Amino acid sequence: MGEKRDVPKPLKKVLDWDVVATEKFVKYVDQKYGPLTKFKSIMKGLEISCHGIPWLVGTATFIFFFDNPSVRQLLVNIFLALILDIIIVAVLKAVSRRRRPSDNKDDMFATVSVDKFSFPSGHATRAVMLSFLIPFQYSLWMIITLALICWSLAVCISRVLLRRHHILDVAGGMCIGILEACLMSLLWLSPEGAQGLVNFFLDETQVGASFDV
Template sequence: MDMLGGPTEEKRNIHPMLKKILNYDIKVTKQFVEAALKTTALRSLRNHAKFLEVSCHGIVWLAGWLSFIWFFDNKDLYQLQVNMLIALILDIVVIAVIKAIVRRRRPVPMNKLLELGPDKYSFPSGHASRATLVAITLMYLDPVWIVFYPPLFAWVTAVCLSRVLAERHYILDVLGGVGLGVLEALFMCLIWLSRNASISIISSLSDEKKDGGEYHV
């Protein structure tokens, strides 16, 4: 226990090989950021990092998706609405658990004015996993119109790059997040709820009878 009554963080023994990989990741990330800031396009992307961060924030997506379910009462949308909600909750829980286990500290920004935010752990990137999961869901599991594919891919790429450029994550954190997003999408593919099951869930939550049922007062 420390003087304030909180538990002191024990010094963790890291395997020499893993420590070497992490140190190399730190070095490469720093070199990438320094080089990127000399490029106009990537420097501009860093300037929009806050917007991209909000666009893929877990709370924003969860609240936004619940609002989408509430305001768009369409049986053709129920399957996507329910399964995406499950996917978002899954991602938030998995990211929280892994971060609590790994406990890798976030980078110290070269620009000390940048805020790190309340989440002090870095691996894996929740923004990268969430963006990947959402994109795969909308492009493969429940495909949207193909015209939206390029914007989705561009959004995922921009979100992932911005996490490094804004010095919120190391490169390995983002790659881990992307990989986790793919695994989560594969898991969702296995448990994907049918249209009828989704209609049943939405109907029960809204206290409505399914088509053909008796009128409920």
């Protein structure tokens, strides 16, 4: 995975433009609103808020903590969406093998081997997927929908400003996230389907710690 590959000239021109555009964008924001270091704790918080491990562990825990059918349906479908997202991003990263920006600091929480690659941004795919998928399936208050969208946009912008990704890595991740949300909307499990999947992994007659919500 570490060998150098020949990149087609048209693609190389796009990637070179992306590097320059990313540098100019970060420098512009730093000069106009910076220094960016004073926002680093906020951007790190956004990074953690969309990290795959807390989302997976938290969702899996709550699936078996609550036994309300509608709540469990939501949690099971989100868990499946997260698994789908992880698989798609891992495959694309392994195929593309684009390096992260040269001044990226290797201080991300709980990374795996493919995380050293930059395209697509997994945080962008996950944030956009969730911010589209949940409103697709539920009639939320407008303020909640706006909060989800603002959170996903903040996560995406922070990926560039933290120097984790180039602009096209994030833009590509956002597009993939929308497609993932559309796909999961088609595959969305009913309450009965979600419960059946849970029963496949757990005999609930042996579980006495469930809470009725």
